[in-house]
Amino acid sequence: MARVVYPKIVTANHLLEGDVIYMTASGDWSRKHEDAKLYEDRHEAEDALKFAQEQAHMLAGAYLADAQIGKNGKPEPVHFREAFRTRGPSNYPNHGKQAEV
Amino acid sequence: MYNYNQFDHDFVRNRVKEFRGQVERRLDGSLTEDEFKPLRLMNGLYLQLHAYMLRVAIPYGTLNSRQMKQLAMISEKWDKGYGHFTTRQNIQYNWPKLKDTPDILDALADVEMHAIQTSGNCVRNVTADHFAGAAADEIEDPRPTAELLRQWSMDHPEFQFLPRKFKIAMTGSPNDRAVTKAHDIGIRMVRNDKGEPGYEILIGGGLGRTPMIGKVVREFLPKADLLPYVEAILQVYNLNGRRDNKYKARIKILVHETGIDTLREWIEEVFETQKIHHQTPPAEMIEAIEAQFQPPKFDNAKVDEDKLSKIIAADPLLRSFVETNISEHFDSNHAIVTISLKPIGGTPGDATAKQMRIMAGLAEAYGYDELRVSHEQNIILPHVRRDDLPEIYKVLKDAGLATANVGLLSDMIACPGMDYCALATARSIPVAQELSIAFEDLKLQQDIGPLKIKISGCINACGHHHVGHIGILGLDKAGVESYQITLGGDGTQTASIGERAGPGFSYEEIVPAVSRIIDCYMNIREGKNDTFLDVYRRVGADPFKEALYPEETATA
Numbered sequence: 001m002a003r004v005v006y007p008k009i010v011t012a013n014h015l016l017e018g019d020v021i022y023m024t025a026s027g028d029w030s031r032k033h034e035d036a037k038l039y040e041d042r043h044e045a046e047d048a049l050k051f052a053q054e055q056a057h058m059l060a061g062a063y064l065a066d067a068q069i070g071k072n073g074k075p076e077p078v079h080f081r082e083a084f085r086t087r088g089p090s091n092y093p094n095h096g097k098q099a100e101v
Numbered sequence: 102m103y104n105y106n107q108f109d110h111d112f113v114r115n116r117v118k119e120f121r122g123q124v125e126r127r128l129d130g131s132l133t134e135d136e137f138k139p140l141r142l143m144n145g146l147y148l149q150l151h152a153y154m155l156r157v158a159i160p161y162g163t164l165n166s167r168q169m170k171q172l173a174m175i176s177e178k179w180d181k182g183y184g185h186f187t188t189r190q191n192i193q194y195n196w197p198k199l200k201d202t203p204d205i206l207d208a209l210a211d212v213e214m215h216a217i218q219t220s221g222n223c224v225r226n227v228t229a230d231h232f233a234g235a236a237a238d239e240i241e242d243p244r245p246t247a248e249l250l251r252q253w254s255m256d257h258p259e260f261q262f263l264p265r266k267f268k269i270a271m272t273g274s275p276n277d278r279a280v281t282k283a284h285d286i287g288i289r290m291v292r293n294d295k296g297e298p299g300y301e302i303l304i305g306g307g308l309g310r311t312p313m314i315g316k317v318v319r320e321f322l323p324k325a326d327l328l329p330y331v332e333a334i335l336q337v338y339n340l341n342g343r344r345d346n347k348y349k350a351r352i353k354i355l356v357h358e359t360g361i362d363t364l365r366e367w368i369e370e371v372f373e374t375q376k377i378h379h380q381t382p383p384a385e386m387i388e389a390i391e392a393q394f395q396p397p398k399f400d401n402a403k404v405d406e407d408k409l410s411k412i413i414a415a416d417p418l419l420r421s422f423v424e425t426n427i428s429e430h431f432d433s434n435h436a437i438v439t440i441s442l443k444p445i446g447g448t449p450g451d452a453t454a455k456q457m458r459i460m461a462g463l464a465e466a467y468g469y470d471e472l473r474v475s476h477e478q479n480i481i482l483p484h485v486r487r488d489d490l491p492e493i494y495k496v497l498k499d500a501g502l503a504t505a506n507v508g509l510l511s512d513m514i515a516c517p518g519m520d521y522c523a524l525a526t527a528r529s530i531p532v533a534q535e536l537s538i539a540f541e542d543l544k545l546q547q548d549i550g551p552l553k554i555k556i557s558g559c560i561n562a563c564g565h566h567h568v569g570h571i572g573i574l575g576l577d578k579a580g581v582e583s584y585q586i587t588l589g590g591d592g593t594q595t596a597s598i599g600e601r602a603g604p605g606f607s608y609e610e611i612v613p614a615v616s617r618i619i620d621c622y623m624n625i626r627e628g629k630n631d632t633f634l635d636v637y638r639r640v641g642a643d644p645f646k647e648a649l650y651p652e653e654t655a656t657a
C-alpha cells in the first residue's frame with residue numbers, strides 16, 4: 001500500500017519556554033495546533049520550514065509534521081506523537097498544554 | 102561520602118559560568134541552535150517533547166540529605182515541584198526554562214553537584230550498586246573506585262569524542278545489583294587465590310538495538326592497575342570503534358566484530374605501555390578518597406530483637422513492609438531500607454519536593470545522613486538501626502512512600518517514553534501505571550513473588566526491557582503504539598537477554614497480555630519458591646506463547 005501523503009504544518013519548540021509552537025498563516029507562532037497553517041504543496045511547505053529555521057532567536061528544532069483537516073475544519077495531528085505534543089504528558093493531566101484548556 | 106576539593110569546586114563553578122555565557126549568547130542571537138545544541142548537551146540540557154529537560158548526575162547514586170533537599174528546592178523554584186529518578190541513578194527535571202538553567206546549575210554546584218557528562222559521546226556518570234558500603238554480601242565498597250573513575254573521566258581530554266557514549270558500572274558484591282553485564286565496562290570486585298581484592302573486568306555489554314551480555318576481558322586485575330587498564334580499553338575503543346554508523350559504534354559491536362580474544366590482546370598490549378607511562382595517582386590520593394567512604398560511626402547498642410519482632414508482628418502492614426523493602430546490612434543492628442517510588446498507579450521514579458525533603462529528613466534523623474538512588478528508580482536509606490524501622494515506616498506511610506512492593510510486580514522500571522522523550526516511539530509510563538493498577542492487590546503481588554517488569558519507550562532501552570523477566574518495548578507500528586514482549590531477561594550475575602515472545606500488542610491489549618503471562622506462570626509453577634524466572638528457564642517460552650497467542654497456537 002502506498003504511503004498516504006498528508007499536508008504539512010510547521011512546528012518547533014519555543015526557545016525560552018521549550019514548549020510546542022506552530023507556525024500560522026501570517027508567519028507568526030501559536031501554541032495551538034488548530035492555528036497552524038496547513039501546506040498542501042510540498043515546495044510551499046519546504047519554503048515555510050526554511051523561513052521558520054531562520055527565526056533561530058525564538059525557536060529550536062523546527063520541522064514539518066503531517067496534519068489533516070479535522071471535524072471543526074481546522075488542522076489536527078495525524079500521528080499520535082503529534083497528538084501528544086498538542087496535550088502534554090499523560091501521567092500529569094495538569095502539566096503541559098492540556099492544563100490550559 | 103566524597104567531598105569536593107578546591108579543584109572540583111573551581112572546575113564546576115567555571116563550567117557554570119561558561120554555560121551562563123553560552124546561554125546569554127544563544128538568547129541574544131549570537132549562537133545558532135546548531136552551535137548551541139552540543140554546548141547545552143554537554144551540560145545535561147536536552148530539548149524534549151514538551152519542554153527542556155535537565156539531567157543531573159548523581160555519581161554512583163550517592164546523596165546526602167543536604168543534596169536531596171537542594172534537589173527538592175530546585176524542583177520547586179524552577180520546575181513543577183517534582184523530579185524523576187532514572188535508571189542511570191540520575192535525576193531529571195522535566196520542565197526547566199532555558200534562561201533559568203545556569204541558576205539551577207549554580208544551585209547544584211552549591212551542594213557539590215552538576216550535570217556535566219550526562220550527555221554526549223564521553224564517559225557518562227559511573228553507576229554502582231545502590232547497597233554499596235552497606236550490603237552484607239560485599240567484598241569491598243565499590244564507591245572509592247567509582248569516584249576515582251569519576252575523577253579520571255571528568256573532562257578527560259582524550260575521551261570527550263568517543264565513537265559513542267560510554268557507560269561504566271561497578272559492584273563490590275557477588276550479587277550483581279548494578280547490571281554490570283549490560284554496560285560498556287562492568288567492574289566486579291573479586292578476590293584472587295591469595296584473598297586479595299581486585300577486579301574482574303567485563304566489556305561489551307549493552308542493551309539498545311543490539312543487546313549483548315558483557316564478556317570477561319580480565320579475570321583478575323590488581324586494584325593498582327585499574328586506571329591504566331581502563332585507559333587501555335578506552336584507547337583501543339577510541340581508535341577502533343566504528344564511527345561510520347551510529348548504531349554500530351558502541352564497544353559491544355567492536356567486541357562482537359573483533360572477538361573478545363583479539364581485543365584482549367590489543368588491550369593488554371596498550372596496557373603494558375600504559376603501565377609505564379600512565380601517571381597513576383599517588384597512594385595518598387587514593388587513601389584520601391577511600392577515607393571519605395568509611396562507614397559512618399554506627400550506634401552499636403544491641404537491638405532488642407524480641408521487642409522489635411513484637412512491634413512488627415502487631416502491625417500487618419509494617420510486617421509486610423519489613424518483609425519486602427528491607428535488606429540485610431553487614432552490621433546486624435542495622436538494615437537497608439528501600440523506599441519504593443512506585444506507588445500503585447504512580448509514575449515510576451517520580452518524587453515530589455515534599456517527599457524528597459521527607460526522605461532527606463529520615464536520612465538525617467535515622468540514616469547517618471546517607472541516601473542512594475537505585476537504577477531501579479527507588480531511593481535507599483543504606484544504614485538505619487533496626488529498632489528505628491517502625492518509626493521510619495510511619496513517616497514513610499504518611500508521605501505515601503511506604504508501598505511494600507520492592508522486587509514485586511509493581512516495582513517496575515519505566516523510562517519516560519513518549520510522555521517526555523523526543524526519541525520515543527511509544528509511551529511507557531501509562532503502561533506501567535495501568536499494570537500496577539491491574540495488580541494493585543499487594544497480597545496478590547506477594548503471592549506472585551519476585552518479578553521484574555521493565556518497560557522502554559523505544560529501542561534505546563533506557564527502561565532495560567531486555568533484562569526484565571518480562572520486558573515491554575513500545576514501538577510505532579504504522580502510526581499506532583505497539584508493545585513487544587520479551588521473556589526471561591535477567592540483569593543480575595546470571596544475566597540473560599529476554600527472548601521476543603511474538604507479535605506486538607496494542608496499547609489496549611498490553612495489560613491483558615501481561616496478565617495472561619502471569620496466569621500461565623501461576624498455573625505451572627511448583628510452589629511459591631518456584632519464581633517466574635526459574636519457571637521460564639525450566640519450561641521455556643512455549644507455554645507463555647500459548648497463553649499470549651491462544652488463537653495462533655491453536656491453529657498452528
Ligand code: SF4
Nearest residue numbers: 516522525558559563
Ligand atoms: S528508551 Fe527511548 S523513549 Fe525511553 S527514555 Fe530512552 S530514548 Fe527515550
